[in-house]
Amino acid sequence: MKKIGILGGVGWASTIDYYRAICEGAGAHFAAQGAKSPLPVPPMTIESVTQSQTRALRGTAGDEASWAGFDAIFRDAMLRLEAASCDFALIASNTPHARLHAIRQGVTMPILSIFTEAAQATAETGCKAALVLGTAVTMQAQDYAQALAEVGVAANAQLPEDEIAEMQAMIDTEFYGGASPAAQARLLAFCARHATPGTAILLACTELPLAFPAHLDDVAFEEGGFTFVNPSAAHVRAALRLALA
16 A cells, blocks of 8 residues: 555644545445455555644735745645655645645655546536635635636636635634534525535535535535535545555
8 A cells, every 4th residue: 555645734623534534445445355354544644734823824816925934834744744755645625735836846746636636526426517615715716716627617706705704714613623513504505695506516625524524525415405525535535546556
């Protein structure tokens, strides 16, 4: 098995979920092959950054130089994973992927893109349009729109800034450290305002799937009359394919 590097900490709840999902997914794979307990799991190293620090270092859209400190935190963590002999790595968070082009500079180890995997998962639903929900950085960037366009799916136009701010506040208050009891209802109400029929809704913040605990490992699922895509689950699926190949 290949060794997986996980860059986590943004936030810690999703880091735990990535580790759990990889272990359970590998266990299911080997159990299906008749392996006995304890079931094998891929070797892993986790580098956990500090979310309060990375949040403070976020730059301004369109100003590359303003992101230098943010990029450096993640690049240094990737280099530590590379030094730990990881065969490939993934970031257990959507937001830093908007800076993946800069983070991976000087890193020779492959880094799996959540954009690529989520776009493929969206195409698999048959939906031709997608609403991307996540942090302000994710919703303001065009990375998901570009990845979706490559598989024939049109992303929603950027939502108004006050709606983006509401989603960011929802993530910070309802989802940080795990979903609150009111989180699912609030999220579904937001979706009802912005998703047209036939639209796939990307839960493009690793905390958002926590609103649907029965579907944490489902790449795509139906809930509340909506089709959801879980980029985190698609990301884990790709990691398992590579690690167990």
